[in-house]
Amino acid sequence: MSRNLYIVPHDLTEVGNAALDYAFFLGRHVKTDIMLLHLVDNQAKIAAIEAKLWDIIKVKSVPESVEMFVLATVGDIFTDINKIATREHAQLILMGTHGAKGFQKLTGSFAMKVITSCDIPFIVVQKETKHQEIRNIVVPIDLTKESLQIVSSAGDLARIFDATVHVIGEKHADEGLSQQTKNRVLLIRNKYDEKGAKCDINLLPPSGSYAKKVMAYVKEKNIDIIAIAYHSESLLPQFDNFAQSLITNEMKLPCMIIAAKQSGNLYF
Incomplete structure (x- = not known):
């Protein structure tokens, strides 16, 4: 078609x-x-x-x-x-x-x-999901390349609505992990610049539940849709629970989700 x-x-x-x-x-x-x-x-x-x-x-x-x-x-x-x-x-x-x-x-x-x-x-x-204009999309990532596979789809949605994509991750005390996160952020920002999509990058404090921090960010920034790549090999502990908690979030927001493939070259 x-x-x-x-x-x-x-x-x-x-x-x-x-x-x-x-x-x-x-x-x-x-x-x-x-x-x-x-x-x-x-x-x-x-x-x-x-x-x-x-x-x-x-x-x-x-x-x-x-x-x-x-x-x-x-x-x-x-x-x-x-x-x-x-x-x-x-x-x-x-x-x-x-x-x-x-x-x-x-x-x-x-x-x-x-x-x-x-x-x-x-x-x-x-059932209770509202049809509100999409102005802000949040994309939680981690240190795996697979977590970035949602970036392109979220950017496509952002362009339709002229929305801002909020890419969030966690800060790391370890210098090596911190550099990996910075590299991911640079890749994402360059990709969204190429797509003509608005992008805001934020790194959250390292302590506490990532899911709870994501939802706190969602509330603070008036996020309209959550976008994640699901990958069972994620570095996040209990990722299945993390993904399910976002899909069935208490705010009843829609969740865009893609099953990530285990390949270093597919995340965009």
């Missing part, structure tokens, strides 16, 4: 509607096609599910800049979303989560398992 394509996996619940509504919000700022997707376990269910998906769309105010498609197909959410997204050259997947309680109930790591099965960015929203 020549235009952008966003895929919205819809589970026929309110959180599916929340993801679709947020896709419409983005679609009011950039022309895009939106595919409403539902995977079934039986071919006989396809026609009925497609009808339900169109019924969902009919009661929505679809932006003029958006063209809608539906797809109900036999498949597995953990293996086939990526195949469909790759085949259709999708730029973004928008998915709803039931929040911290539902998130844990559905998994251990239901949403993370879907995200890590895919090669393109997600935006995860909660």
Whole structure:
């Protein structure tokens, strides 16, 4: 397709509607096609599910800049979303989560398992996520190259909204680690200069929970969306909990997340 394509996996619940509504919000700022997707376990269910998906769309105010498609197909959410997204050259997947309680109930790591099965960015929203203009995006990084793989996607989003990307990391008493952080910051600033995206760099104090410091920064700077690269080999302790806490944050902010690949050359 020549235009952008966003895929919205819809589970026929309110959180599916929340993801679709947020896709419409983005679609009011950039022309895009939106595919409403539902995977079934039986071919006989396809026609009925497609009808339900169109019924969902009919009661929505679809932006003029958006063209809608539906797809109900036999498949597995953990293996086939990526195949469909790759085949259709999708730029973004928008998915709803039931929040911290539902998130844990559905998994251990239901949403993370879907995200890590895919090669393109997600935006995860909660049922109560507001559609506020994106003026400030926060990108928490660490000392791994993998943590930088969200930088490009966050910059693309920033350009759409003329937003500022706040890249944050932690200060280090160790001189070697401090130099690594400075090198990361220089790479990021150069990348955003090339993209024409506004960038603000901040290093947080070294002590205390990184997740808590990130959320304190979010509140202080009126952040509108959190953007992270998920990588299980992160230097951050308990990174799974870190990522999940940001996806299901109490402020109900949307979270852009990409499954980072273990390669030194993919982070931009």
